Amino acid sequence: MNRTSENRGRTRGRTWVGAVLATAALVLPTGCGTGGPGGTTVDGEQDVQITIALSRFDPDVITVRRGTAVRFVVTNTDPIEHEFIVGDDALHERHKKGIESSHGDRPGEVTIPIGSTASTRLTFDKAGDVVFACHLPGHLAYGMRGVIRVR
């Protein structure tokens, strides 16, 4: 994966993480992603809009054709910061350690500040499933993940 990466604005909101996760847990006591299998299908070069609300990605299942250049445009409607990290298992393992406070320089790794939109462009050259997730403390465990099905 390669291409360009964009990220607008960088702020911190980690003190709100617990509060919003607690609120979200009350509103959404069980997993109920709205994407569902094959929620969004992409064919050709285009944007994919993803909304983050209550610490969930919507859609959380996105199907793309192999070789398609995709620009993910991620809007964070929460009062806390989130991340959109796309990649293989090794990349996710690295991010679980939380060694970086914000992202934006590498494709597929962006921080989305409170109430803002950030984008990142990727081309998927191999068929298979690619996971995306937010690795801020507690977010992945809460269910803040999704999958890109490359066909």
Ligand SMILES: [Cu+2]
């Ligand atoms: Cu998050």
